[in-house]
Amino acid sequence: MTTSSWPRDGIARESAEGVDLLIYEDRPRSILQMFYDSASAQPDNTALICDDIRWAYRELETLVNRTAWTLKEERGIHKGDRVSVLLENRPEFVILYLATTAIGGIFVPLNTRLKSRELVYQIQKAGPRLLFVSKDFWTGIEPIKEDISSVERIFSVGGGIAGTEPFETLSSTGAAERISDENLNEHDPGCILFTSGTTGNPKGVVLTHCNVVNTAIACARVFSTTVDDVDLIMVPLFHVTGLFTQLSQTIYLGGTTILMRTFKADAAVAIIEKEKVTLSISVPTIYWLMLISPEFSRYRLDSFKKIVYGGAPAAPELVKRLAEAFPGASLINAGGLTEGTSLQYALP
Numbered sequence: 001m002t003t004s005s006w007p008r009d010g011i012a013r014e015s016a017e018g019v020d021l022l023i024y025e026d027r028p029r030s031i032l033q034m035f036y037d038s039a040s041a042q043p044d045n046t047a048l049i050c051d052d053i054r055w056a057y058r059e060l061e062t063l064v065n066r067t068a069w070t071l072k073e074e075r076g077i078h079k080g081d082r083v084s085v086l087l088e089n090r091p092e093f094v095i096l097y098l099a100t101t102a103i104g105g106i107f108v109p110l111n112t113r114l115k116s117r118e119l120v121y122q123i124q125k126a127g128p129r130l131l132f133v134s135k136d137f138w139t140g141i142e143p144i145k146e147d148i149s150s151v152e153r154i155f156s157v158g159g160g161i162a163g164t165e166p167f168e169t170l171s172s173t174g175a176a177e178r179i180s181d182e183n184l185n186e187h188d189p190g191c192i193l194f195t196s197g198t199t200g201n202p203k204g205v206v207l208t209h210c211n212v213v214n215t216a217i218a219c220a221r222v223f224s225t226t227v228d229d230v231d232l233i234m235v236p237l238f239h240v241t242g243l244f245t246q247l248s249q250t251i252y253l254g255g256t257t258i259l260m261r262t263f264k265a266d267a268a269v270a271i272i273e274k275e276k277v278t279l280s281i282s283v284p285t286i287y288w289l290m291l292i293s294p295e296f297s298r299y300r301l302d303s304f305k306k307i308v309y310g311g312a313p314a315a316p317e318l319v320k321r322l323a324e325a326f327p328g329a330s331l332i333n334a335g336g337l338t339e340g341t342s343l344q345y346a347l348p
Contacts (some may be wrong), residue, residue, distance in 0.1 A: 005328060016187045018209070023210070024212035024217045029186045030209045032179060033249070034216065035064070038254035039046075042227060047251075049275065050091050050259040057254065060094070064340055066174035068101035073174070077129065078216070079104030079183060082192065082318040084151075086110045086119070086137045089237050089259040092157045092167055094247065096132060097237075099170075101190045101209065102179045108192045108204075109238035112137050118202075120144040122194050123151065125204050132167060135160035157175060186210040195338045205338045215244050215341040216252035222346045223306055223332065225249065225279060229302075230256045232271060232280040234263045240342035241311070247344040265293040273299040281308040281334070284318055291321050308346070 012025045028034035039047075041059040055063075055256060071077040083100045085108070087093045100107040108126045110119060119140050123131070127150040133141050134157045140161070156164040190209040194202040219225070227239070231250045235242045237259070250257045258275055260268065268290055272276060287309060307322055307329050314333060322331055336344035 006343060013210050021210075024214055027210075027217060028103070028213050028252070030181050030184045031098065031190055032181045032184065032210055033097055034213050034248070035102075036061070038251055042254035044252055044254045045227065048091060048094060048257050048259065050089070050261065053091055057089070060098075061178075062176045063095050063171050064098045064102065064173065064191050065176050065178060066297055067170045068097050068102040068179045069174035069177075070105045070170040071099055071130075075130065075170075076105060078107050079105065079188070082106045082108050082126050082128035082150075083130045083132070084108040084110055084123060084126060085132045085157075085238075086112060086141065087132060087134050087157055087237075088112060088136065088261050089233060089242070090134070091130070091259070092171075093169060093237050094257075094259075097191075097243070097247075098251075102181070104184055106187060106189050106192055106206075109243065111194070111238050112236065114140065116140050118144050120147050122202060122204070123148045126192055127247065129153075130155065132157050133161065133164070134158045140145070143317065184209065186213070188242045191243075193238075193243075193338050207341050211341040212244055212248055213252070215343060216248040219245050219249040219343055220253055222334075222343070223249075223279065223308065224330075225253055225255065225306070227254045229253065229278045229306075230246055230258065230275055232258045232260070232268070232275075234260050234268055234280060234282050234286055240336065241281055245336075245342045261291075265289040266295040269299050270303065271291055272301050272304050276303040277306070278303055279306040280304075281310075283311040284309050284314040285312070287322060290327060291318075296325075301326065305329050306332070308332045308334050 014021050014023050039057040039061040044056050047057040047060045048055045083105050097107050129152050131151045132155045138161050154164045155167050157167045186209045189206045191207045192204045233242050233246050239241050334346040336342040
C-alpha cells in the first residue's frame with residue numbers, strides 16, 4: 001500500500017519541519033498530556049507497582065507534579081535542558097521521566113552496565129545539567145566527577161551517597177498542581193537514548209514527544225492492549241523496550257505497570273500469579289529462565305495472555321515450549337531500533 005491511500009484507520013499524513021509523517025490523528029500532543037489524560041480518566045487505577053509500592057494514577061501524578069515544579073522553579077531546569085539518570089528499574093525513574101519531559105526538559109537514561117570511561121563519553125555528549133544516581137552505580141560516577149563539567153548537581157536516589165542531594169528534596173516539597181504544557185510542541189525533543197554502538201561509539205538518538213506518543217499508540221493497537229492490562233517490565237527501563245514499548249504504552253492506556261528492579265526468574269513467575277499479569281515484552285533468554293525455573297509449575301499463570309519476544313533470535317524450541325506452557329496466550333515476535341523509538345515490526 002502506498003502512502004497516497006492515507007489517511008486510513010485514524011492515521012493521517014502530516015508534515016513537520018518539512019518531513020512527511022504518517023501519524024495518529026487522535027493523539028495526545030505531549031508525553032505530559034498522555035499521562036494527564038490517563039490520570040484524569042483512571043485516577044484510582046493502579047499505575048505503578050514495585051516491591052511494596054503501589055501507586056494509583058492520582059498518587060503518581062502528585063509526585064510527578066511536585067518533582068516537575070521543583071526541577072523548574074528551584075533547580076532552574078527549563079525547556080531543552082538535559083536531565084540524566086543512572087538508575088535500576090525503580091519508581092523514581094518513572095517520576096523523573098514524566099517530570100523532566102513535563103517541563104520541556106530532555107530525559108537521558110544511561111545504561112547501568114557501562115563502565116566509567118563509557119559513562120563519561122555519553123554524559124559529555126548529552127551535556128546534562130542534573131544527574132540522578134543510585135548507590136549501586138556510584139562507583140561508575142565517582143572517578144569521573146571532574147570530567148563531566150556540564151553536571152551542576154548530583155542527586156542520590158535511595159540514599160547512601162555522601163556529598164549528593166537526596167531525590168526526596170524534589171518530590172516532597174513542590175507544588176502539587178498540574179503543570180501547563182502550553183510551551184511544549186509535540187515535535188520538541190523529549191528523550192535522548194544512546195544506541196549500543198555496534199559499529200563505533202554509541203550515538204545519542206533524539207526522540208520527540210510525538211515519537212514517544214505515537215509509539216505508545218502503535219503498541220497498544222498492535223498488541224491489542226487495554227486499560228485492564230497489567231504489564232510486567234523485566235527488562236531495563238534505560239532501553240527503548242522498557243521505557244517506550246512497555247511503560248509509555250501502559251501510561252497511554254491508563255493500565256498498570258509492574259517494575260522488577262532486577263530480573264529473577266522465580267520472582268517473575270510469582271509476580272505473574274499474584275498480580276495477574278497479562279503482558280510482558282522481553283528477550284528470549286528471560287523466557288527460557290522462567291520456563292526452567294524450579295518454581296514455574298507451582299504457580300497458576302493463566303492470566304499471562306500476551307507474550308512478546310525479540311531482541312535476539314528465538315529458538316523454535318522456545319516458541320514451542322511457550323505455546324505449551326501458555327496455551328491461551330498470543331505469542332508475538334517483535335523488534336525495532338532505538339532510532340525508531342523501539343517497535344518496528346510485530347509478527348504472530
